[in-house]
Amino acid sequence: MALSTTVSQRKMIKRKAPRGFLKRVFKRQKPHLRLETSGDLLVHLNCLLFVHRLAEESRMNAYEAKCGVIKKEHVQAAAKVILKKSRG
Amino acid sequence: MAEAMADSYSQDSEPTTRTLLRRVLDTADTRTPQRRRSARIGAQKSLLETPSSRRLSISTKTNARQRSQRARSIGRLAHVQISGHLEEQTPRTLLKNILLTAPESSIMMPESVVKPVLTPQVVQSSRQESSQSSLELQLPELEPPTTLALGPVAPGRRKRRLRLSVFQQGIDQGLPLSQEPHGNASASSLTSSLNLTFATPLQPQSVKRPGLARRPPTHRAVDVGAFLQDLRDTSLALASPGNSLRTPVATLPTDTVLEDTQPFSQPLVGHSPSVHHSLPHLFYTEAKDAEKAVGHRTQSTGPRLQNHSPGKPAQLLATKAKNFTMSFTNTIRAISGKDEVEPLQGGVSEEAEESMEVNLSVSKVKDTTGTQGSVRTEKSERHTEMTEAVEAKEPEGSSDEDISGRTASPELVSSTTEFLQARQLPFLESAPPPNTAILSSEQLEPLPTRLPPRARTLGPRPHQDPHKTGLNHYVKLFSFYARMPMEKAALEMVEKCLDKYFQHLCDDLEVFSTHAGRKTVRPEDLELLMRRQGLVNDQVSLHVLVERHLPLEYRQLLIPCAFSGNSVFPAQ
Numbered sequence: 001m002a003l004s005t006t007v008s009q010r011k012m013i014k015r016k017a018p019r020g021f022l023k024r025v026f027k028r029q030k031p032h033l034r035l036e037t038s039g040d041l042l043v044h045l046n047c048l049l050f051v052h053r054l055a056e057e058s059r060m061n062a063y064e065a066k067c068g069v070i071k072k073e074h075v076q077a078a079a080k081v082i083l084k085k086s087r088g
Numbered sequence: 089m090a091e092a093m094a095d096s097y098s099q100d101s102e103p104t105t106r107t108l109l110r111r112v113l114d115t116a117d118t119r120t121p122q123r124r125r126s127a128r129i130g131a132q133k134s135l136l137e138t139p140s141s142r143r144l145s146i147s148t149k150t151n152a153r154q155r156s157q158r159a160r161s162i163g164r165l166a167h168v169q170i171s172g173h174l175e176e177q178t179p180r181t182l183l184k185n186i187l188l189t190a191p192e193s194s195i196m197m198p199e200s201v202v203k204p205v206l207t208p209q210v211v212q213s214s215r216q217e218s219s220q221s222s223l224e225l226q227l228p229e230l231e232p233p234t235t236l237a238l239g240p241v242a243p244g245r246r247k248r249r250l251r252l253s254v255f256q257q258g259i260d261q262g263l264p265l266s267q268e269p270h271g272n273a274s275a276s277s278l279t280s281s282l283n284l285t286f287a288t289p290l291q292p293q294s295v296k297r298p299g300l301a302r303r304p305p306t307h308r309a310v311d312v313g314a315f316l317q318d319l320r321d322t323s324l325a326l327a328s329p330g331n332s333l334r335t336p337v338a339t340l341p342t343d344t345v346l347e348d349t350q351p352f353s354q355p356l357v358g359h360s361p362s363v364h365h366s367l368p369h370l371f372y373t374e375a376k377d378a379e380k381a382v383g384h385r386t387q388s389t390g391p392r393l394q395n396h397s398p399g400k401p402a403q404l405l406a407t408k409a410k411n412f413t414m415s416f417t418n419t420i421r422a423i424s425g426k427d428e429v430e431p432l433q434g435g436v437s438e439e440a441e442e443s444m445e446v447n448l449s450v451s452k453v454k455d456t457t458g459t460q461g462s463v464r465t466e467k468s469e470r471h472t473e474m475t476e477a478v479e480a481k482e483p484e485g486s487s488d489e490d491i492s493g494r495t496a497s498p499e500l501v502s503s504t505t506e507f508l509q510a511r512q513l514p515f516l517e518s519a520p521p522p523n524t525a526i527l528s529s530e531q532l533e534p535l536p537t538r539l540p541p542r543a544r545t546l547g548p549r550p551h552q553d554p555h556k557t558g559l560n561h562y563v564k565l566f567s568f569y570a571r572m573p574m575e576k577a578a579l580e581m582v583e584k585c586l587d588k589y590f591q592h593l594c595d596d597l598e599v600f601s602t603h604a605g606r607k608t609v610r611p612e613d614l615e616l617l618m619r620r621q622g623l624v625n626d627q628v629s630l631h632v633l634v635e636r637h638l639p640l641e642y643r644q645l646l647i648p649c650a651f652s653g654n655s656v657f658p659a660q
Contacts, residue, residue: 013639013641014639015638015639017638018558018561021554021555022558024555025555025590025594026594026597026609029591029594029595030594032607033598033601033607034608034609036611037645038646038658039610039613041638041645041646042615042630043593043614044638044642045618045633045634046593046614046617046618046621046623047562047586047589049621049623049633049637051562051565051569051586052565052569054582054585055566055567055569056569058570059570059572062572068572069572069573069574069575070573070574070575070578071577072575072578072581075578075581075582075585079584079585079588083585083588083592086621087596087621
């Protein structure tokens with residue numbers, strides 16, 4: 001028999017996806033739409049990749065500014081770029 | 089030979105045992121047996137000359153030197169005879185030599201005779217043997233008769249020593265046993281016999297080689313009994329502090345030993361033998377039990393007490409304290425061990441209260457440590473005993489009494505003891521149950537109190553908090569991916585970005601799903617989104633990304649995999 005569609009609670013997943021959070025956010029945004037169970041994980045994946053890109057961009061901005069600390073300006077500039085990219 | 093000897097002698101400007109021994113050995117090795125004899129004789133003479141005050145060092149060198157010195161000092165005595173037999177160096181020969189030499193020479197003579205015999209043997213034998221023999225030589229200085237037996241035996245092996253030890257024991261019957269056994273390979277009986285002969289060198293040897301030295305056995309078994317008796321006496325004495333303190337108990341021969349360990353116990357011990365002997369016995373038995381129970385505690389409190397004894401005296405005191413005062417157990421429980429010990433140390437004198445406290449502390453400690461049951465039994469026993477013993481036990485009431493008369497004090501003490509007993513019983517009994525009750529109550533209380541407050545305090549606002557907690561999850565990931573220190577303003581900025589991102593995400597998914605004519609968002613929509621975002625392209629597929637970034641459990645749910653039985657999961 002194949003595995004279950006849900007991950008058992010016993011398993012300790014290190015990078016857990018806030019599936020409830022994502023579902024709630026989607027429901028709040030688009031109440032008339034439904035989200036599949038697997039789609040939830042892909043959304044999480046998408047978020048991970050977005051955050052990853054954002055962080056990289058922020059780091060690069062901070063490094064270019066020769067600052068050892070990521071500042072708000074760096075993040076802001078990075079967000080502009082990345083959000084534009086991920087608009088789809 | 090003479091030259092070598094002269095050289096050796098000349099070198100002895102500072103007659104160190106090592107140098108002397110070396111010289112003897114050198115001289116002996118280089119010469120024939122006959123020469124050795126002569127050389128040895130000379131060396132022995134020198135050894136003999138060395139003052140007996142020199143410590144008997146376990147090292148072979150020192151011994152040999154001493155022997156050489158002695159040999160020098162003593163004139164040649166039957167050297168030829170001895171030398172003739174030296175070569176054989178068998179136990180028989182050694183014994184023969186002893187027999188030959190012993191009767192011929194006076195008390196001093198045997199030493200010289202033995203020494204020369206020993207020196208050659210030492211020289212020939214290994215250094216260990218020589219050391220042993222040297223010890224033997226030294227022994228003669230201290231106690232001539234023993235040397236006779238020691239001399240021939242020293243150079244021999246342990247077997248020889250054993251044989252000779254028997255012989256030596258016979259010789260040493262009258263000799264006092266004061267010295268420590270020779271540390272070097274002298275564990276055999278011979279060494280013990282040697283020790284018997286030694287009078288003073290024992291200490292020096294131990295000092296030179298503390299590791300090898302053995303301390304004289306302390307007869308603690310007797311001390312315990314005596315100490316217990318003393319405790320009894322002291323307990324009674326506490327009732328009449330004047331009498332007890334001043335009068336040391338003469339009945340205990342081991343008091344001296346105890347005194348050293350517990351100076352304050354002496355005044356306690358001063359009580360007269362009027363104390364019932366039965367009590368001491370009872371206390372002794374109790375003390376044993378108490379010791380076992382309190383052993384751990386007293387040991388812990390031992391250092392605090394600063395008692396030199398390993399803790400028996402403390403235990404005994406504790407037991408004694410228990411016997412005396414039980415009523416304070418409840419109050420004293422809170423007192424730390426140090427506090428308990430302090431009264432013991434400082435107070436021992438007349439203060440019945442102190443003793444009470446001590447007892448209480450001791451009893452408290454016992455309770456705390458968990459030996460309540462044993463303690464209770466002990467206490468109950470004590471109570472019974474105390475009731476039985478009419479004589480004054482408890483120092484509490486009679487602390488102020490003068491030395492006027494022990495009878496008066498015992499009477500008062502008895503009254504006080506009875507009162508104390510009455511108190512103690514309820515106290516003791518109540519002490520343990522309250523503790524348990526308290527513990528149980530304590531355990532129960534926190535449980536019910538914890539749940540309600542947490543449930544109430546965990547009521548966040550519905551909208552913001554869970555949303556923020558979810559966002560914080562990704563913010564943490566952002567900080568992790570950044571791998572650089574970040575300002576809090578930057579983190580807040582990240583939150584805003586995430587909010588915007590989610591909005592964009594949902595809008596895009598909606599567009600895609602409605603474009604597909606569905607009302608539910610499917611994974612294909614997500615893949616399309618990612619493709620448009622540029623994350624997924626012809627080189628990098630969605631599955632690759634899933635494999636990279638998602639844990640295994642999610643990957644199993646997302647990527648279809650073939651299982652046995654021609655089944656695919658997830659089903660497509």
